[in-house]
Structure formats: structure tokens, C-alpha cells
Amino acid sequence: MVAADQEFALVDRGGTAVLVQSWSIAFWPDGSLKRSAHALAAPTPAEGYTLKAGTATAAVTPVTITEHEDHLDAEGPNRCQSCSCSTDRCPRLQAVRKRRLSKAGSLA
Known part of the structure; x- marks a missing residue:
């Protein structure tokens, strides 16, 4: 079960943190997270990424x-x-x- 307010962290295959923005798009009847969407900001594409529960990397210069x-x-x-x-x-x-x-x- 994933909590509705779960934060996510993203890393590339080399373990480098990647900026990611996540938002909830669907919930189960018990209120837990069913689906989420994610947008990433990477200077160059990586060969692969791992999304995991955790605190997202903060932008150096937030908008x-x-x-x-x-x-x-x-x-x-x-x-x-x-x-x-x-x-x-x-x-x-x-x-x-x-x-x-x-x-x-x-x-x-």
C-alpha cells in the first residue's frame, strides 16, 4: 500500500539523483495511491531510471x-x-x- 501523500525520488542507472515532479492521479477506495504521474528534468537522457519512495531532489533554482x-x-x-x-x-x-x-x- 502506498500512502496518498507519498513522495518519490528518481535516480539514473549510475545512482545520480534526477529532478522529478510527481502527482497523484488515482486512488483506491481505502485512500491509498493507485496511480501517479511523473515528469523528469535530466540534462541528458539516461539508459534507465529507478523511481522509489523518498524525497525528491530539490531544484537548485526553484521556479x-x-x-x-x-x-x-x-x-x-x-x-x-x-x-x-x-x-x-x-x-x-x-x-x-x-x-x-x-x-x-x-x-x-
């Missing part, structure tokens, strides 16, 4: 989301701002795209 009336700010290794309106009509997002395109030259 923080701040909700504002008209947009969201995401702060972490990169900074992102998202409008609550359609991305095609969002002047703030269009301005960010233009700045990135002018710096990068192209998206190719």
Missing part, C-alpha cells in the same frame, strides 16, 4: 509563479511573463517576442 490581475510572472533559471489574454493579442508578450527575435536574429 516561483506570481499571479497578477492581468498576467503571470515565472521566476527561476529563466524569467517569463504570460498574459491572461490570447497570446496573439497580448501586447506584452508580443513585445517580449520582438526583443528576443531582434537579439537572436531568427528562430531557426
